[in-house]
Amino acid sequence: MTPGFTPIGPSTKMDVVGSARVHDKRSEVAGGGDPDGSAGGAGVLPRGIDKSRAPAPIVRLRDVTKSYGSGAAKTQVLRGVSFDIDSGEFVALVGQSGSGKSTLLNIIGGLDQPDAGEVEVFGTDTMRSSDKKRAGIRNASIGFVFQAFNLLDHLTVLGNVVLPASFAHDAKDVDARGREALRRVGLSDLASRRPGELSGGQKQRVAIARALFNAPTLLLCDEPTGNLDSETGREVIDFFRELNAKDSVTLLIVTHERRVSSVANRVIAMRDGMLVETTDEALAAAHGGGPA
Numbered sequence: 001m002t003p004g005f006t007p008i009g010p011s012t013k014m015d016v017v018g019s020a021r022v023h024d025k026r027s028e029v030a031g032g033g034d035p036d037g038s039a040g041g042a043g044v045l046p047r048g049i050d051k052s053r054a055p056a057p058i059v060r061l062r063d064v065t066k067s068y069g070s071g072a073a074k075t076q077v078l079r080g081v082s083f084d085i086d087s088g089e090f091v092a093l094v095g096q097s098g099s100g101k102s103t104l105l106n107i108i109g110g111l112d113q114p115d116a117g118e119v120e121v122f123g124t125d126t127m128r129s130s131d132k133k134r135a136g137i138r139n140a141s142i143g144f145v146f147q148a149f150n151l152l153d154h155l156t157v158l159g160n161v162v163l164p165a166s167f168a169h170d171a172k173d174v175d176a177r178g179r180e181a182l183r184r185v186g187l188s189d190l191a192s193r194r195p196g197e198l199s200g201g202q203k204q205r206v207a208i209a210r211a212l213f214n215a216p217t218l219l220l221c222d223e224p225t226g227n228l229d230s231e232t233g234r235e236v237i238d239f240f241r242e243l244n245a246k247d248s249v250t251l252l253i254v255t256h257e258r259r260v261s262s263v264a265n266r267v268i269a270m271r272d273g274m275l276v277e278t279t280d281e282a283l284a285a286a287h288g289g290g291p292a
Contacts, residue, residue, distance in 0.1 A: 056123060057084035058218060058250060059108055064117035066103055066273075077103045078114065079273040087217070090244040090251045092264035100273040101254040102222050108252065109142055109220050110134035122217075139167055143211030147223035149203040151195040158182065158191040161209045181209040185239070201232035208239070219243070221253040225260060237263055 066078040078100045085091055093101050106112040107119060110126050119126045122141055126134055151160050162178035165171035182188050185205040195203055204224065211219060221240070225233035241263050243249045253260055261267050269276045 055087060057086050057120075058122055059085035059252070060118070060120040061104075061108070062118040064104070064107065064114045064119060066100070066107065066112070066114045077273050078107075080117070081270075081273070081275060082117075083268060083275065085250060085252060087250055088244070088248045090241070090263075090265045091253070092261035092267045093252060093254045093270065094256060094261050094267060095270035096256060099270040101270055104270075105220050105222055105252065105254050109144060110138050135167070139164065139214060141217045143214065143216035143219045145204075145207050145211045145219065145221040145224045147226040149195075149207045149227075151203055151206060153195050155194075156191065157187065157193050157195070157198070157206050160195065160206055161213055163210060164213050177213060178209075181212045182206075184212065185209045199232075200227055201229070201235070204228060204232070204236060208236070212243075216249065218250045218252070221251065223254060223256070225255070225257060230259075233257075233259065 061084070062082045064078055064081045065076070067074055067076045069075050081100070081104060093104065095101050103112065107114050108121060110121065113127060117127075121137060124133065124137060126137070129137075152163070155163070158175070158178050161181050162174050165174045165177075179188065179191060182191055185208050187202065187205050187209065190198070190202065195206070198206065204227070208224075219240075224240075225236055228236060237260055240251055240253070244251050251264075253264065255261055
């Protein structure tokens with residue numbers, strides 16, 4: 001059990017990836033591969049599984065591109081990114097700063113739109129959906145955890161946790177749900193405190209509780225341990241792992257830290273807006289260091 005957290009076998013699903021292979025720790029254990037017996041890569045499914053009957057991925061990206069600016073100032077951030085995420089996976093998206101990780105996370109979460117390509121989240125084409133439709137998906141099924149915590153100082157801890165209820169017209173049992181979320185992250189006794197009275201680790205727990213308030217199916221995390229000391233960071237990572245294993249919450253965590261990617265079921269590496277092969281050397285480069 002994670003210290004300070006209430007718990008909420010890694011997933012055995014295989015990955016379906018677009019244009020680049022990824023490092024899938026499950027295949028190392030289960031010996032998974034393509035139906036033709038080849039090594040893991042694009043379209044990977046366990047042997048004997050009919051692709052036509054496989055569950056649809058909850059995230060599907062195809063040839064996604066994104067740029068900012070125009071003319072001489074134009075910067076290409078994403079260059080034809082393709083991959084899928086299945087329900088129940090724990091995926092780490094790694095790469096150095098500027099590789100396009102956070103932009104991709106925002107596109108999946110419906111906070112940003114790509115220039116071209118295909119984006120499907122929970123079976124919905126978010127590129128062709130209205131802002132209201134994308135907001136509905138976020139509120140009902142997606143939780144966000146950011147490095148900067150994004151807490152409102154004028155609200156209490158409980159007030160920050162129940163903030164998502166303000167975007168719903170029919171929210172029920174708001175106070176009870178907020179207190180339950182705080183209990184799960186071990187902060188029940190701090191409900192009346194203000195963010196300014198909390199440590200960095202406590203603030204991140206509040207941010208996680210807020211993300212769990214609506215019981216999301218998919219949790220998107222952008223450098224969630226970046227502002228934490230090693231011990232607190234380890235506790236947060238262990239909590240994410242338990243959340244995935246015991247509640248089957250799908251996790252996509254953007255990180256440049258090995259301590260996060262080492263516990264994920266699958267690692268996707270990016271460089272210069274593209275997916276790259278996830279050899280040990282490539283992963284080391286994506287983390288910003290030499291070979292491990």
